[in-house]
Amino acid sequence: MAQSLDDIVKVNVIVSPMAQSAGTFDIGLIVGKSTVISASDRVKIYSSLADMKAGGWTGTEPEYAAAMLYFSQNPTPSKLVVGRWDASADPAETPEKAVEACRAANNDWYGCYVADATATEIQAVAAAVEAMSPESVYFYDTDDADVASGTAGNIMETLKGLGYSRTFGLFSSTAYAGAAVMGYAMGANTGGANSAYTLAYKALPGVAPDPLTTTQVNYILGVNGNVYTTYGVNYKLLVQGTMASGVHFDEVLNLDMLKAEIQIGAVNALVAAKKIPQTEDGLSLLISAIEEQCEKSVTRGAIAPGVWKAAPILSLQPGDVLSKGYLVLAGRIADQTQDEREARKAPPIYVPVKMAGAIEHVVINVTVNR
Template identity: 40%
Template sequence: MAGKTLPLDPVVNILVNLAAKSAVRKAFNLALLIGETTIIPQSERIRTYTGISEMLEDGFKTTDRLYKAAALIFGQAKTPPKVAIGCIGTVTEDETTRVETPVETIAACREANGEWYVGIYCADITKAEHLTVAEYIEAITPNSLYTYTTSDADVLTNDDGNIFAAMKAKNYRRSLGQYSSKHDDAVCAIIGWAMGAMTGTAGSAYTIAYKTEVGVETENSSSVFASSTVDKIKGNNGNVYINRGSSYDIFEEGTMADGTWFDEMIFLDKYQNDMQLSLMDLLYQSNKIAQTEAGMTQLKDAIKEVCETMNKVGFIKSGVWNSTAVLSLAKGDTLPNGYLIQSEAIDEQAQADRDARKAPNIYVSLKLAGAIHHVTVQVDVNR
C-alpha cells in the first residue's frame, strides 16, 4: 500500500472551466393589466399570477374589472404562462393626496418590473390620457407596447379627433386600439392569444388577424354593424371584433396606430433583444474578442444564431431583397435563409475607432416571411 504520495498535477494538469451563464432571454409573453385594487400595495406595485384561481386566492372577486380582464387573457385558445397585475397608486403633493394619472402609473410599473411587454390600462381613462400614455410608451426602454379598448362612438363615424385618428396622426407605432361596445377590456383577449403564442417553437410565428376572442361578443352579434363602419375603423388603423359569413368570429386586423403590423413589432423587438444579449454574452464570456476578421466572425456568428432562430419560428424566410443595396447585397439578390450578415473590412477601420476598441459596423439584412391576409381568385367557366 502506497504511503504519502505526490500530486498528479505536474504530470497531468486538468483545468475545468464552467462557462458563465448566458442572460435569460425575455419571452415577450407577459402582459400587464393595470387597475384599481387594494390587494396589491403601492409599495409592491406589481404581482404576477399563473391563473385566475391564484387571483381569487389572493382576494380578487369575480366581479372585479382586473379579474375579468385576466379571465380574457387566460381564456384564449393559446394561453400565456402568467399575467402581471399592477395597481394604480396615489401621489402626495403639497400635503394633498391625489390618484396617479395613467401615465404616472404605467411609468411606475415600468420601473417596478422590466419583464412585461404589453401594458393595458383597465380603468377609466380619457382620450387625452390615452395619447399621453402612447407618447410615453414610444420612448421608453425596454421596448414595450400599449393596447387599449375604446367604445367611443366617434370612431364609428370617423369624426375629427377620434382616438384612432388621433393616434394615427401621431404615427404611434407602439399603440394598438380595439373598438368594442361589448367588453370594457376586449383587447385583453387578443393580447392573451398573442402572449400565449410566443412559444419560440418551430413555425410559431403568427399574425393576430382573424383570431377568435374567446369571451368577447362580436359587434354584429345582435345588431347590424355596417361594412362601411368597419372600413372607417380600419382606415384609421383601429381594430374591431366582428362576425363574417355567419361562421367566423374574427379580430380585424392587427395594426398598430401607424399601420405597422403587431406581429412585426413583437418579433422585431424580440430579435433586437436577443441579438443584444447574444453579443453581450459573447463579450462577457470571452477572454477577449480580437480586433481581427476572426474576431468579427465571432460577433457575426453570435448574430447568426439569433437569425437562425427567427428563421426557425418562421418570422424570416428565403426571399428576394427588394430594397436598396447594402454593401455587397444588391436589389434583386436572394437571401437564402432570410438574412445576410455583413461587416466593414477591419483593415479599413479608422485608427481612432481601433484605438477606442470599436468593432467595424455590422449590417444585418432580414427578409420577413410576411403573412397573407387577403386572397383574390379568378374563376373562368366555359360551357
C-alpha cells in the same frame, strides 16, 4: 502518506459565465386602481385566475375581469403581471406614470393594458409606451360613439395621426376586450418552430362580436383600428391586426424579438471570450454569434428567403437573393481609423433581413365554361 496526483496531472475546472437570454415577449401587464396590490409592491405575477384568488382578489375588480379575458384565450398565456395604478395618491398618479412605474418594477412583461382608461388617458399611455425601454406594446379598447360615427378627432384617428407603432386599438362594446387580444398575442408567442403568427382573423373567447355596419368597419380599419365582428354566417373574427401607425402587430413583435436576440447574442459573445481580437477572425466570431440569433427568427417563421429590394448595403445590391432570409455584413478591419482601433470598436455590422410577411387578402377568379 499517499502523494497528491496533482503532482502528476493537475486538472483545473473553469466554468464559463452563464449566457443571458433576450428576455420574455409572452407576458402581459394589466394595470388598474384596485388596492389589492400595494403601491410599494407595485406589481405581482400570477399564473392563473386561481392564483389571483389566492393572492387576495375577490373576482369583482376590473383587473380580475380583464385577467379573465386574458387567460381565456387559446393558446393560454402562462403568466400575467398585474400592476397598481395609485390613483388615490396625493397628487393622484396618472396612468402613464403607473405603467412607467410598473416597467421600473418589472422587466418581464411585453404587452400592457390599462383598465378603464379614458380617451385622454389612452393617448397619454400610448405616448409613454412609444418611448419605453425595453420595448413594449400597448393594447386598448374603446366603444366611443365618436369612433363608430367617424367623428373627427376621435381617439383612433388621433393615434393614427401621431403614427404610433406600439399601440393596438380595438373597437368593442365588451369591457376589457383589449386584454383578450393581449392574451392571445402573449399566449401564441411560444418561440417554437413555425410559431410566428398574425392577429388577423383570430377568435376571442369571451368577447362578443359587435354588429357593425360595413361603413363603420371600413372607417375603423381606415384609421388603423381593429374590430371584432361577424363575417359571413358563422365567423367571428378579429380584423385586421394593425397598430395605430398601420404596421402589423406581428412585424413589431418579431423585430423587437430579433433586435433583443441580436443584442444579447453579441454581448454574450463578448462576455464569454477571454478576448475577441480586433482582426477579421475576431470580427467573424461576432458575426457568427449574430447569425446564430438570426436563425431563431428563421425557425419561428418570422423571416424567410427573398429578394432584397431596399437600398444597397456594402456588397448587397437590390435584386440580390437573401437565401437564408438574412445576411450579416461588416466593414473591414483594415479600413478602420486609428482612433477606432484605439477605442477598440468593431467596424459597423449590418443585418439586412427579409420578413416572411403574411397573406391576409385573397382574390380568387372562378371561370365557368358551359
